[in-house]
Amino acid sequence: MTTHVGDGGDQRGDADERNLVPANTAMAQPPPADSSSRRAPVLEPAPVSFGAILLLVAATFGSGMAMIVPMSYSLAVRLDQLAPGRADLLGYILGIGSAATLVVAPLSGILSDRTRSRWGRRRPFTVAGVAIGIIAIPVMAFAPNFAVLAAGWVLSTVGWNTAGGSIGNWQADRLPPQQRGKVSGLTGLAMQVAPVVGIILVGTVRAETLLVFVIPAAAGLVLVGLFVVFARDPDSRAVVHSEPLTLGRIVRSYAFSPRAFPDFAWNWVGRFIFFFGLTFATSFSVYFFSQRLGISVPEVAGFQALTAALSIGTALLGSLGGGWVSDRIGRRKPLIVLGALLFAIGCTTSAFAGNVPSLIAGTLISSLGIATFSAVGQALTLDVLPNRDTEAGRYMAITLFAQKIPGVLAPAVAPLVLALMGGGNFLALYLTAAVLAVAGGLVIGIGVRSTR
Numbered sequence: 001m002t003t004h005v006g007d008g009g010d011q012r013g014d015a016d017e018r019n020l021v022p023a024n025t026a027m028a029q030p031p032p033a034d035s036s037s038r039r040a041p042v043l044e045p046a047p048v049s050f051g052a053i054l055l056l057v058a059a060t061f062g063s064g065m066a067m068i069v070p071m072s073y074s075l076a077v078r079l080d081q082l083a084p085g086r087a088d089l090l091g092y093i094l095g096i097g098s099a100a101t102l103v104v105a106p107l108s109g110i111l112s113d114r115t116r117s118r119w120g121r122r123r124p125f126t127v128a129g130v131a132i133g134i135i136a137i138p139v140m141a142f143a144p145n146f147a148v149l150a151a152g153w154v155l156s157t158v159g160w161n162t163a164g165g166s167i168g169n170w171q172a173d174r175l176p177p178q179q180r181g182k183v184s185g186l187t188g189l190a191m192q193v194a195p196v197v198g199i200i201l202v203g204t205v206r207a208e209t210l211l212v213f214v215i216p217a218a219a220g221l222v223l224v225g226l227f228v229v230f231a232r233d234p235d236s237r238a239v240v241h242s243e244p245l246t247l248g249r250i251v252r253s254y255a256f257s258p259r260a261f262p263d264f265a266w267n268w269v270g271r272f273i274f275f276f277g278l279t280f281a282t283s284f285s286v287y288f289f290s291q292r293l294g295i296s297v298p299e300v301a302g303f304q305a306l307t308a309a310l311s312i313g314t315a316l317l318g319s320l321g322g323g324w325v326s327d328r329i330g331r332r333k334p335l336i337v338l339g340a341l342l343f344a345i346g347c348t349t350s351a352f353a354g355n356v357p358s359l360i361a362g363t364l365i366s367s368l369g370i371a372t373f374s375a376v377g378q379a380l381t382l383d384v385l386p387n388r389d390t391e392a393g394r395y396m397a398i399t400l401f402a403q404k405i406p407g408v409l410a411p412a413v414a415p416l417v418l419a420l421m422g423g424g425n426f427l428a429l430y431l432t433a434a435v436l437a438v439a440g441g442l443v444i445g446i447g448v449r450s451t452r
Contacts, residue, residue: 048174053183055231056171059126060187062223063164064194066133069216070140070156073199073301076286077212078140078149080297091411093150094283097157098407104158105165105404106254109397112169120233121393122173126166130224132159137217141210163224165393165400170233172382172392178327180379185323188375192315192367194219196308203301253394256386263384264395266447270440271381271402274340274373277436279410280417280429281347281366288350288426292359307360311367318342318371323379331452332380333445336373340441343369344434351430373441380444383451 048056071094079090108125115121132155139152175183198216205211258265289300318339326332346366353359382388385395420428 047176047179048183052174052231053179053186055227056167056183057186057190058223059167059227059231060164061190061194062220063160063167064191065198065216066220067157067160067164068191068195069198069202070153070213072195072282073202073286073304074212074216075140075149075153076297078143078209079146081209082143082146082149089146090287091283091414093146093153095408095411096150097153098404098411100154100158101161101404102401102408105161105400106394106397107250108162108165109169109393109395110250110253111393112166113391113393122166122170123228123233126163126224126228129159129161129163129166130221130228132156133163134217134221135159137210137213141213160220161400161404163220165397167224167227169393169396170231172385172388172396175382177383180382181323181325181327181332181376183323184378184382185320185375188323188371188378189315189319191374192319192371193312196312196315199301199308200305203305254398256395256398261384261386263448263450264386267377267381267384267444268399268402270336270442270444270447271377271399272406272440273443274343274437274440275403276406276410277347277433277440278343278370279406280414280433280436281350283411283414284418284426284429288430289359291426292353293356303356303359307363310360311364314364314368315371318368319375322372323375326376326379332376332383333448333452335376336380337441337445339369339371339373339376340437341369342366342372344437345369347430347434347437351427351434369437377444380448380451384448 075093076090079086079093083089108129112121112125115124117124136152136155136159139155140149143149143152171183171187198219201215202212205215256264286297286300286304289295289303290297293300293303295303322335322339326335343366346362346364346369348362349365350359350362353362381399385392385399387395414429417429417432418426
């Protein structure tokens with residue numbers, strides 16, 4: 001089965017000799033049985049223009065705001081209206097949403113790898129994701145109960161993750177090695193700053209339930225829309241896969257061989273452990289700040305806006321600085337380990353914080369660590385990505401598992417960790433997050449061998 005969207009236009013596309021053949025010769029000249037052993041090396045793509053990078057960063061910013069602001073603030077506000085004092089329900093909602101993306105993300109990646117369209121392989125999925133995300137707004141804003149709110153969040157996270165994943169696949173398709181660190185730094189900065197700006201904006205209208213969902217989605221619609229319209233995604237109709245896309249092939253594509261791709265596997269495991277710890281700390285941050293500051297959940301927006309504004313500087317330093325340095329010195333792993341250590345220090349500082357200055361300090365140190373790890377980690381992921389020429393979407397989706405599976409498990413496990421300390425002071429939760437972050441960074445630093 002081949003996904004085919006649209007007609008007309010030119011016949012551009014890349015053909016992999018092992019799995020792909022030009023459409024006009026597919027029947028007449030099938031690939032020889034031993035073609036994989038004689039496969040020519042794949043040429044690295046040409047450098048991406050400044051304008052395309054600007055569109056990419058803007059789209060990443062917009063999709064990031066639409067994804068993260070509801071998760072970090074809007075959902076908690078709505079849930080507090082529906083079920084006051086039930087912080088555990090937020091964990092279940094986030095876990096359900098992450099479980100949905102675990103199913104959809106690889107499927108959309110696989111289908112986009114095989115999409116034949118005048119608009120390219122990635123663009124149709126970007127548009128579809130944005131549409132689903134917009135549909136979710138009224139469902140969440142007017143949800144009468146927990147079940148409807150959870151259903152709305154499933155739509156939202158599936159939609160915006162599909163759009164964001166498609167943008168990431170475009171990045172994997174188009175960036176040559178010498179641009180990966182710098183551009184990953186820029187997109188990493190966008191992902192760090194997007195929720196900051198979003199929290200500031202929704203904090204000004206926190207009494208308006210509809211607007212706390214509309215504002216981030218509107219930003220995503222406009223900025224991702226510009227990317228869809230103006231960023232070039234080559235016509236992919238001239239390329240077909242010689243192997244049909246069967247149900248069995250789809251199921252098997254959700255997994256990969258660690259023995260065949262050991263560096264990709266070690267990077268995956270390290271990211272999984274790090275993001276498990278990160279999700280521990282971030283899923284309940286609204287309730288954590290509410291408890292430590294002695295304020296109501298809606299009032300947390302003011303404090304989050306302050307720390308978010310201050311964290312722009314740390315995000316700038318970690319994302320741009322980390323990405324630029326990693327390209328400059330040709331080393332990724334030391335900076336990834338450094339990012340994990342900084343996040344752990346920030347979590348530990350927050351865990352023992354008893355006043356506003358120490359809470360701000362912990363948050364900023366954590367922000368610096370997340371920015372460094374994310375930017376350099378994204379560049380390393382592109383470095384070790386298998387079969388980038390033909391299966392970038394598939395392996396980018398599998399990489400996303402390392403973030404989404406923790407998103408399912410960590411919110412469910414976190415209440416158990418909270419119970420260790422009576423469910424109130426979050427000390428065990430934040431210290432556990434710190435330990436996991438360091439372990440994840442070390443797994444990448446020690447396990448990955450092909451990239452320094």
